[in-house]
Amino acid sequence: MTAVAFDILRFVRTLRDKAKMSPEQAEGLAEAIAEAIQADLATKSDIESLKTDIETLKITTRSDLREAELRLEAKVEATKSDIFKWMIGSIGCQAVVIVGAIVALSRITH
Numbered sequence: 001m002t003a004v005a006f007d008i009l010r011f012v013r014t015l016r017d018k019a020k021m022s023p024e025q026a027e028g029l030a031e032a033i034a035e036a037i038q039a040d041l042a043t044k045s046d047i048e049s050l051k052t053d054i055e056t057l058k059i060t061t062r063s064d065l066r067e068a069e070l071r072l073e074a075k076v077e078a079t080k081s082d083i084f085k086w087m088i089g090s091i092g093c094q095a096v097v098i099v100g101a102i103v104a105l106s107r108i109t110h
Contacts, residue, residue, distance in 0.1 A: 008034050 008030045015026035042050075 006034055006037055 011030045011033070012023070012026040015021045015029060016023055019026075021029070
């Protein structure tokens with residue numbers, strides 16, 4: 001972890017002299033603030049690691065998305081095939097019904 005530009009000794013002196021804190025209180029507060037600042041600080045390696053993780057996630061997401069797209073395209077093609085079969089079947093049934101109705105009407109009229 002990199003060092004933060006935070007002068008603890010100067011901060012302690014300011015707390016003692018201007019805020020009239022005891023030396024123990026001033027030192028404790030200064031150390032707590034320094035730790036809090038350093039704990040939330042990201043280093044260059046942290047940022048590079050995060051960038052690598054994001055790029056990996058993008059690649060994974062892209063490949064997962066492409067895989068899902070291919071599965072969806074396959075399902076759409078299968079559905080098109082099923083719809084075409086049902087259309088041909090229903091047209092065939094309608095043709096039979098129409099031909100049957102014409103034959104029945106022609107027998108009745110003659």
